[in-house]
């Protein structure tokens with residue numbers, strides 16, 4: 001890793017940028033506009049978020065507090081758990097443990113810095129981790145392996161059985177840094193008795209592990225608080241996604257990022273509820289005016305990503321969609337399968353509900369929720385089995401009235417890359433135009449942003465998707 005990257009800690013650098021960004025709109029709008037011209041290279045991403053008004057400002061302030069909690073946790077007497085994005089953090093907030101979302105930290109670095117996160121990505125390989133692994137973990141992981149960020153106290157991994165490359169990152173981190181590790185394993189099925197029983201027991205063993213690591217028993221009142229907050233958040237997301245079915249879609253495309261970002265980092269907290277309420281208010285205002293959530297207020301096409309989006313510098317994916325007046329409908333990362341979700345209608349057994357009756361029901365609610373997190377639900381088994389990837393993509397595309405579906409990925413994402421051509425054949429047969437973008441969502445060295453937009457534009461034009 002180059003020397004200049006070792007001068008400051010990764011988490012501190014990300015925090016200082018986001019903290020400053022979160023204060024840019026504390027004055028008047030005129031002051032903010034003037035200030036933008038002095039902002040370094042990340043002014044585009046800053047404006048993409050701030051121009052959403054209250055939700056954008058709330059998101060930046062919440063992220064600033066979230067990251068500061070990480071590197072001040074030990075001073076505050078708190079423990080830190082390194083987790084994957086597909087682990088609901090509410091349980092950790094109930095323990096007063098700081099959830100350190102590895103992919104959240106990778107993504108923040110990736111969209112803030114023009115120089116990208118290449119040095120951190122490559123550092124993992126310098127110390128022996130495979131280059132053909134998922135960059136979602138490998139980005140921030142490089143900083144943690146190099147000691148350029150706070151040291152987590154324990155690791156919770158929720159991907160064995162679902163994504164081997166993800167699970168390997170966490171087990172490598174545990175071995176390399178000598179940090180205690182618990183892995184939730186997922187069977188390839190979801191709704192049968194054996195799978196349900198296994199997941200519940202495994203989740204309880206994990207709680208025992210957290211109790212051992214923290215020296216604290218799970219507090220029922222604190223758990224109730226976060227579980228109730230989770231239920232409110234689930235309802236708000238349902239309402240936002242319900243309104244997204246309107247034509248034109250009144251939801252700003254970047255709200256898809258806000259939804260999963262908030263759920264992955266802040267799920268179960270009051271600030272997450274406040275953020276989602278502000279987003280819903282904004283969507284309802286657009287719906288009342290019958291305008292699309294794009295900057296132009298118009299809708300030339302509606303797009304859905306069958307798995308993840310593209311997260312490099314300046315959130316260019318969202319800006320590009322917005323500039324082309326494409327209503328962005330979200331991705332697999334926005335499908336949480338809570339009760340009441342429009343895409344879960346008729347498939348209730350695949351979803352989950354929140355039950356706060358007693359300690360057991362609350363733990364079960366979180367266990368079932370964890371088993372339905374994005375990726376954990378749909379990539380765990382064969383892509384075309386009931387309730388798996390194909391079903392979820394087709395269901396969401398139809399419900400959200402998508403004109404096209406896009407896939408971003410490489411063979412680093414082994415499970416999805418191995419299935420995507422078959423999935424695309426099936427979706428095409430069902431009349432959903434589907435484009436496969438060979439590109440890495442966190443590393444532009446694989447395919448440049450220019451080549452991505454050329455291909456996307458060609459696809460939308462040749463397939464006559466633009467209205």
Ligand code: SF4
Nearest residue numbers: 134163165166412413
């Ligand atoms: S499924 Fe793909 S993108 Fe998701 S964690 Fe695994 S390798 Fe990364």
